[in-house]
Each structure stands twice: as C-alpha cells, then as structure tokens.
Amino acid sequence: MRRLFFISAARDIYPAVSKPDALSKTLRLACGMILMIIATSFRTTIPPAPNLILRFKITLHGQPLELHKDYPDPFGESFKLDIFRFYTGKISAGLNGAPAEKGISASAYQLIDFADSNSTSVALHIKNGDYNEIHLRLGIDSADQTSGAQTGLLDPLKGMFWTWNSGYICFKIEGVSPESNEPAHGFAYHIGGYRSPYQTIRTIKLATPPGRTFHVNKAETTILVIPIDLDRFFQGITPIHIRNTPACTTPGELAHKLFENFAGSFTGIEIPDKR
Amino acid sequence: MKAMLIIALLASCCVMLTHTPFPFVIPRGFPPPVYPFEKNPVTRAGFELGRKLFYDGKLSIDGNFPCASCHQQFAAFATYEHRLSHGYNNQFSYRNAPALFNLAWQKEFHWDGGISNLEVQPLAPMLDPHEMAESLGHVISKLKQDKQYPALFNKAFGSPGINSQRILRALTQFTVSLVSANSKYDKVQRGEAVFTQYEKPGYEIFQQKCAACHKEPLFTDLSYRNTGLAADSTLKDYGRMRITGRKEDSLKFRVPSLRNVYLTFPYGHDGRFATLSDVLDHYSRGVTQSATLDTSLRKGIPLSDNDKFYLIQFLGTLTDTSFVNNPLFKDPGMANSNP
Numbered sequence: 001m002r003r004l005f006f007i008s009a010a011r012d013i014y015p016a017v018s019k020p021d022a023l024s025k026t027l028r029l030a031c032g033m034i035l036m037i038i039a040t041s042f043r044t045t046i047p048p049a050p051n052l053i054l055r056f057k058i059t060l061h062g063q064p065l066e067l068h069k070d071y072p073d074p075f076g077e078s079f080k081l082d083i084f085r086f087y088t089g090k091i092s093a094g095l096n097g098a099p100a101e102k103g104i105s106a107s108a109y110q111l112i113d114f115a116d117s118n119s120t121s122v123a124l125h126i127k128n129g130d131y132n133e134i135h136l137r138l139g140i141d142s143a144d145q146t147s148g149a150q151t152g153l154l155d156p157l158k159g160m161f162w163t164w165n166s167g168y169i170c171f172k173i174e175g176v177s178p179e180s181n182e183p184a185h186g187f188a189y190h191i192g193g194y195r196s197p198y199q200t201i202r203t204i205k206l207a208t209p210p211g212r213t214f215h216v217n218k219a220e221t222t223i224l225v226i227p228i229d230l231d232r233f234f235q236g237i238t239p240i241h242i243r244n245t246p247a248c249t250t251p252g253e254l255a256h257k258l259f260e261n262f263a264g265s266f267t268g269i270e271i272p273d274k275r
Numbered sequence: 276m277k278a279m280l281i282i283a284l285l286a287s288c289c290v291m292l293t294h295t296p297f298p299f300v301i302p303r304g305f306p307p308p309v310y311p312f313e314k315n316p317v318t319r320a321g322f323e324l325g326r327k328l329f330y331d332g333k334l335s336i337d338g339n340f341p342c343a344s345c346h347q348q349f350a351a352f353a354t355y356e357h358r359l360s361h362g363y364n365n366q367f368s369y370r371n372a373p374a375l376f377n378l379a380w381q382k383e384f385h386w387d388g389g390i391s392n393l394e395v396q397p398l399a400p401m402l403d404p405h406e407m408a409e410s411l412g413h414v415i416s417k418l419k420q421d422k423q424y425p426a427l428f429n430k431a432f433g434s435p436g437i438n439s440q441r442i443l444r445a446l447t448q449f450t451v452s453l454v455s456a457n458s459k460y461d462k463v464q465r466g467e468a469v470f471t472q473y474e475k476p477g478y479e480i481f482q483q484k485c486a487a488c489h490k491e492p493l494f495t496d497l498s499y500r501n502t503g504l505a506a507d508s509t510l511k512d513y514g515r516m517r518i519t520g521r522k523e524d525s526l527k528f529r530v531p532s533l534r535n536v537y538l539t540f541p542y543g544h545d546g547r548f549a550t551l552s553d554v555l556d557h558y559s560r561g562v563t564q565s566a567t568l569d570t571s572l573r574k575g576i577p578l579s580d581n582d583k584f585y586l587i588q589f590l591g592t593l594t595d596t597s598f599v600n601n602p603l604f605k606d607p608g609m610a611n612s613n614p
Contacts, residue, residue, distance in 0.1 A: 145391065146391040146392055147314075147392065148311075148314065148315070148392040148393070148394035148395060148443070148444075148447075149392075149394040149395055149439060149440040149443035149444055149447075150440060151438060151439075151440045155438065155439055155440065156395070156398055156411060156439055157411050157412060157415070157438075157439050161395070161398070163395070163398040163399045163401075163402045163403070164385075164389055164390075164399050164403070165389040165517070165518050166389060166390050166391035166392060166395050167391070195518075195519060195520075198520065250517075250520075251520065252520035253520060
C-alpha cells in the first residue's frame with residue numbers, strides 16, 4: 001500500500017514531463033524510491049548478517065567434556081552427563097569496561113543444549129570494532145517467567161519449564177553416578193527460580209586473556225570459544241558432592257547456590273588461533 | 276487501487292467472521308479482570324476449541340482423563356464428592372480439585388499459588404504422572420493426527436498449525452469464560468430477589484465473621500493463610516512454602532471462593548471436611564495452633580449453633596444454577612442431549 005502511494009506521488013510531482021529522457025529520469029527516480037522503500041521495510045524484519053560466533057564448550061580438568069562418557073569429578077566421584085542445557089541471552093561486547101555494544105541475534109534467548117551440536121554456538125551481529133569482553137546473561141527475565149504460554153525457545157515443549165511451580169529451569173544437568181543413592185543412581189540439577197531472594201538470573205562479564213582483544217568487522221566472522229569449567233562448578237562457592245547432593249529440582253536456596261556455582265564456572269573467553 | 280482495497284476489506288471481513296469476539300461481561304460490582312485478554316482475545320472459535328479440548332480424553336495418556344474428569348460442571352467444575360481426584364492408573368491426586376469459575380480475576384492458581392498464569396495451568400495436570408500422565412509432545416502429535424482438530428485450530432487462530440501455545444491459549448479461552456455471578460446472592464445484590472428470614476441473619480454473620488478473608492464479590496481475597504489444618508502425615512503438604520521456600524509460608528493455602536460452595540464438597544486443600552458443618556466446627560473449636568496460624572484464628576471463630584445454622588442457610592444463596600446448567604459450558608459432544 002505504501003509503495004503504491006509513493007508511485008502515484010512521484011507522478012504528481014512531475015505531471016507535465018513529456019520529454020522521453022526526462023520521463024526515463026522520472027521512472028528511474030520512482031524505481032529508486034520503490035527500491036529504497038523495499039530496502040527499509042526489509043531492514044526492520046531481517047537482522048544484519050552475523051559477524052561474531054560464540055561457541056560454548058564444557059571442560060573438566062582442562063579438557064573438553066563429552067556427554068555420555070565417564071569422568072571423575074574434582075572429588076574423585078565418577079560420573080557421566082547425559083543432559084547439559086541452559087538459557088542465555090542479552091549478549092554484548094565491551095572494551096575495558098566501556099559501555100558494551102549490544103549483539104543482535106535471531107532471538108532474545110538462546111537455549112544451549114550440548115545434546116544438539118547446532119545449538120551450542122550463538123551467531124550475533126556486533127558493531128565493528130575491537131573488544132576484550134563479552135557480557136552475557138544467564139537465566140530468564142521475570143516478566144517472561146509469568147507471561148503465559150510461549151513459543152520458540154521458551155516453548156514448554158523444550159523441557160525447561162516447571163509445570164507445578166510456573167517458571168523456567170535456566171540450567172539443567174542430568175547424569176548418572178555410582179555415588180548417587182537416587183533411583184538408578186541418577187543425579188539431576190534443575191536450577192531456576194525467579195522469586196526473591198532466590199532469583200537465578202545474572203549478567204556475567206567474561207574477559208579475553210590479558211592483553212588480547214578480538215576484532216569484529218563486516219568482512220569476516222570472528223569466532224570465540226566460551227568454556228564452562230565443571231571443576232569450578234563442583235568446587236564453587238558451595239562445593240557440590242554428588243553423593244551428598246544428588247538432586248536439586250526445585251527453586252529455592254539450594255538452587256540459588258548451584259546457580260552461583262554455575263555462573264562461576266564461566267572462566268573467560270578463548271580466542272582460537274586463525275588457521 | 277480500488278480493487279486492492281475491496282480485496283483487503285473482504286479479507287478483513289472473513290477474518291472477523293472466524294474471529295467473532297466472544298463476549299466477556301464483567302458482572303456488576305466485580306473489579307476489572309486481571310487476565311491479559313489482549314494477548315489472547317477470546318473468540319467464539321477459540322472458545323469452542325478450548326471447550327472441546329477440555330472435554331477430550333486425548334489430553335491424557337490413556338484417553339480416560341480429560342480435564343473434565345476432575346472438573347465437573349455440575350460440581351461448579353470441582354470433583355463432586357471426592358476428597359482427592361482420581362488419575363491415571365488408579366492413582367489419587369495430591370490435592371482436592373478446586374472449582375473453576377471467575378478465573379479471570381485470579382493472578383495465581385492452585386492451592387499454593389504455584390501457577391503464575393492461567394495459560395500454563397493445564398500443563399500441571401496434563402504432565403503430572405498421578406493425573407493425566409501425558410507428555411506435551413504426545414498431545415500435540417495426537418491432535419495433529421486427529422480428523423477435526425487441524426481445521427479447528429486453523430479456524431481459531433487464523434492459520435494452520437498446532438503447538439503448545441495454541442493448545443494452552445484455546446483451553447484458557449474456555450476456562451477464562453467460566454463466570455459465575457448469577458446466584459441468589461447476586462440477584463439480591465441486584466434487587467431482583469430478597470433473602471429469606473434465615474438467609475438474612477446468615478449474611479450478617481458472614482459479613483461479621485467470614486468476609487475479611489472470603490471477600491465479596493469474589494468471596495475470596497485470594498491470599499494464602501494457615502487456617503489451622505495440621506498437615507496430613509501421608510500427604511505432608513505444607514502449601515505455599517513448597518512454592519516460595521519460605522518458612523513463613525508453611526501450611527498456608529489459598530483462600531477458596533465460597534461461590535457454589537454447596538456443590539464443591541468435600542472441603543479443604545485435602546478434602547478433609549465432608550460437610551459445611553464440619554468446616555464451621557473446625558473454625559469454632561478445631562483450629563490447630565502453629566507458628567504461621569492466621570492471626571485472626573488464634574482463638575478460632577466463635578460461632579454458636581444458631582450462627583452455624585444461619586451461615587449455612589446464607590451459603591446456599593451462593594449456588595449459581597444458571598452457571599452449572601449453562602449449555603455453553605457443557606461437553607460439546609453431549610450439549611444437545613438431555614442429562
């Protein structure tokens with residue numbers, strides 16, 4: 001409708017033009033305007049091409065951890081992980097504490113699920129520049145916790161929604177350990193909660209190795225690795241022994257402690273060497 | 276240009292036809308509803324789809340437990356005469372099924388207020404292994420394979436597709452429309468009826484001794500209170516504390532509405548009281564003391580036998596027969612047949 005209006009407007013501006021070259025000028029002008037309008041209408045719907053990719057990885061004892069494989073935890077307890085999922089969002093990049101540049105991504109939240117390798121990277125568009133920080137938020141906004149039935153990554157179908165105590169699980173670990181006395185030796189940490197004082201939402205600031213920056217530009221995509229160090233998770237502010245704490249599946253004080261440990265297991269940014 | 280306008284007009288007319296708004300009337304004297312209708316406007320097609328889902332066993336694992344199996348219209352959508360409801364595989368529910376009406380005025384749901392939005396409430400019974408015992412993915416695939424549902428979802432939401440949000444929003448369009456405000460009490464308020472010589476003193480006692488918590492016109496202040504019910508040793512239900520994790524909330528449960536209270540027995544979060552007399556006896560001489568007991572109940576509620584008699588007479592005026600008989604809310608498969 002808008003485009004049609006502009007065509008007729010262009011005609012009205014040049015009602016008396018009759019010379020062939022002037023007419024083609026008018027036509028070109030009209031075409032240009034149409035293209036401009038199309039371009040502006042697209043700009044609002046399609047996000048800019050990503051130029052920064054964050055790859056999340058789980059590490060243990062300095063090595064990458066794989067799901068479904070047995071490892072000893074830092075206390076020597078044997079365990080294997082079957083599920084490792086968490087929500088993140090509101091990612092931005094900063095330099096030396098200056099106000100961060102917001103990253104633009106396809107959705108407000110990302111669900112990182114290590115059982116699905118397609119989901120462990122987040123593609124963003126960030127303003128060109130040099131940076132040495134990544135800010136990312138763990139957890140779900142309280143407004144989104146209570147706003148009813150949702151779709152996309154917040155669809156309860158994703159298995160990250162508590163049905164009896166409305167709210168999202170922001171971080172979910174499940175696995176098996178001979179140390180656990182729960183049924184089938186399972187252990188499970190379903191961490192979330194948005195009610196005061198046990199909110200599980202936090203923006204964390206991650207830094208590059210000292211003296212290093214990463215560059216973002218239009219021409220190529222910059223890749224960064226964000227490690228999640230399970231040693232720090234188990235040996236965090238509250239040490240977690242699977243034998244003593246095989247389950248946390250409700251919001252509250254314990255969930256909040258586990259969330260602190262989880263937030264503390266993000267150690268920084270790795271800049272992979274360019275090949 | 277003109278042709279396009281005409282086409283656009285025709286298209287919007289078609290949209291209007293399938294999206295006929297379903298009237299939600301705020302009863303006289305009621306506060307504004309709190310459900311955010313703007314995100315999920317109730318339409319006739321959406322309401323009808325929600326009603327069909329509400330009465331459909333497909334939402335349960337074995338087909339035997341539709342929402343309506345525990346929420347029966349003749350019991351004001353509570354479970355008639357059951358302390359706890361029955362779910363899949365000969366199991367009991369954890370709590371007494373609450374009556375469903377005037378949900379548009381509630382911000383939180385369940386006895387412990389654990390549900391923060393009406394739209395996500397159905398997930399709790401649907402996925403509870405003691406109740407409907409289903410999985411969300413399985414429900415979606417059953418509905419997608421059904422002969423009728425794909426077209427009904429298309430009609431209700433204006434485009435094809437069945438997802439969890441649409442299922443939950445359709446159910447909400449039905450449940451949020453369950454308004455009960457046409458009891459004898461309401462007629463008296465509107466000047467269309469008068470209380471009998473027994474109901475009138477009952478109403479006065481009610482206003483004096485009960486209305487602080489069972490606040491008119493909803494007959495609940497929607498708060499959580501410990502009314503002196505000791506926890507059952509098998510259920511170990513501490514109410515609101517399960518949600519907030521706060522000791523101060525131990526043994527607190529939602530104040531239930533007293534509308535249709537004659538139909539919603541047994542009473543209490545675990546259905547421990549068979550009759551209204553039992554409830555009144557509890558308040559007058561059965562309150563269990565504990566740290567979180569409601570301050571207004573420290574000494575119980577002094578009620579004489581006469582008070583109890585009159586109160587029960589008054590509570591009978593809260594039965595809304597036009598609500599429990601409303602054909603709009605009946606099982607759509609049975610709506611045209613006589614009960």
